[in-house]
Amino acid sequence: MELKQYNDEWPSLFESERAFLLNLIGSCLAGSVEHVGSTAVQGMVAKPVIDIMFGVKDLESSRGAITILQQNGYCYYPYKADVMHWFCKPTPEFRTHHLHLIPFQSPLWRERIKFRDALRESPAIAEAYADLKLSLAADVGSDREAYTQQKWPFIQKVLSSAKKR
Template structure:
């Protein structure tokens, strides 16, 4: 990893974490961004676009960043064709490991910011077979079971107070809960079929 990239990543992980009450505008912000992506990006590469993460769960507090999961037919074509388009639109691009370590699998990750420099959107571009799609089980389970959503809400608030400028610790603190609920959700939804 070159020094410039390392510096960019270090800046990202030190950005302040602000967990705020649910904003009913978040679904519209997702819809607007998804429509923009569908208009701007090659349709032969970008397949489906989903809203996930806490901003996709009504009533759940969240960092005010819209998380978008986009299926792409090829990560190589994403690098060649989509990265230049989104960078020209002001998005920051990272080739990111899927599981927080430095190893594969990787995916294309984009950050969009507002005029004040605050993150507004994260776009995670993955292929159809990526395990990141399991995050939709987590989202759907929180939508269906408000008691689980409330527990997650409380955990995130606590972690954001404990680690206001340490995204790594904040994320690590959520991981056990997310993995446990995702496993339970996957079993639940697969048993329904």
């Protein structure tokens, strides 16, 4: 797993892609377009992949965006297809962007915003998460799925404590 130190260009890369997506599939937007994941947290070590969450009304009405996105550089993969339409760019082997079309204000939407905001607001939580990510990257090598699954208990703990506030 390749983790990089925070890159000051990540927010502008998000904004550029956000503008591209609004031009391309803006008619599907129901809510907002959010920069999520570790590249959205200033100072956070991260895989150098910009995670974008694009709010849609529902999965069925946004299905037409799949073809449009595939024709414009995104690769579609039915990952967690019951809660989102998931894409990567430019290829599955080399990714610079992940795009998640998620129903706006769905449980998954709120969860991702809540976790991102917890990392942004608490240096202690962000530092603990960075330490975990570095440890996991050393342990699991290039196994993305294991890396993601092993982060989940930490994420659940942060989300659980955020609900109590």
